[in-house]
Amino acid sequence: MTEEPFETSPSASAAQQRIAAAVAAILTGIGEQPEREGLRDTPARVARMYGELTAGYHTDPVALINDAIFTVDYDQMVLVRDIDFFSLCEHHMLPFFGRAHVAYVPNGKVIGLSKISRIVEMFARRLQVQERLTVQIADFLAEAIGPKGVGVVVEGTHLCSVMRGVKQANARMVTSALLGRFKSDPRTRAEFMDHLSRPHD
Numbered sequence: 635m636t637e638e639p640f641e642t643s644p645s646a647s648a649a650q651q652r653i654a655a656a657v658a659a660i661l662t663g664i665g666e667q668p669e670r671e672g673l674r675d676t677p678a679r680v681a682r683m684y685g686e687l688t689a690g691y692h693t694d695p696v697a698l699i700n701d702a703i704f705t706v707d708y709d710q711m712v713l714v715r716d717i718d719f720f721s722l723c724e725h726h727m728l729p730f731f732g733r734a735h736v737a738y739v740p741n742g743k744v745i746g747l748s749k750i751s752r753i754v755e756m757f758a759r760r761l762q763v764q765e766r767l768t769v770q771i772a773d774f775l776a777e778a779i780g781p782k783g784v785g786v787v788v789e790g791t792h793l794c795s796v797m798r799g800v801k802q803a804n805a806r807m808v809t810s811a812l813l814g815r816f817k818s819d820p821r822t823r824a825e826f827m828d829h830l831s832r833p834h835d
């Protein structure tokens with residue numbers, strides 16, 4: 635059988651073609667007709683979309699940060715709150731999304747604030763579990779600038795739970811990763827949590 639129920643553009647990569655073929659198979663599997671007008675371009679469109687949603691696999695982490703690390707004489711906590719993120723859970727390939735809060739205490743080096751959002755995005759745009767996303771952000775920052783400590787808190791809503799009506803006390807999941815002083819010093823940890831509990835401006 636050589637029937638091709640979907641079309642990809644000639645410029646589509648081999649990876650995109652594989653994804654498009656798989657999406658067409660899903661459409662057939664759920665009882666749809668991939669050839670009908672509304673779905674005709676869906677496999678190719680989904681294939682392109684996965685390229686965006688999983689772009690983090692192809693981001694060069696060194697290039698991402700290497701021009702944005704600065705030497706400073708500052709040893710107070712740096713906190714970036716409310717970084718929006720969108721990811722895909724690796725168990726269902728459905729979105730989970732929410733906010734990340736990232737803090738560190740410098741040890742002679744700081745990193746540009748916008749880069750912290752980019753780091754979150756790099757790890758979010760992959761198939762993930764929220765716990766690993768949280769730890770990867772913290773570990774990466776720790777390695778990049780060798781701070782006295784790192785604290786990361788991620789709050790996420792998981793569509794695989796919400797859409798399917800999975801019974802949970804709270805649909806929002808909170809994970810944290812605490813390194814160095816954030817782990818060993820209760821005052822640092824308390825300062826971090828206090829910042830996070832403050833209402834928005």
Ligand SMILES: [Zn+2]
Nearest residue numbers: 723725726794
């Ligand atoms: Zn899931």
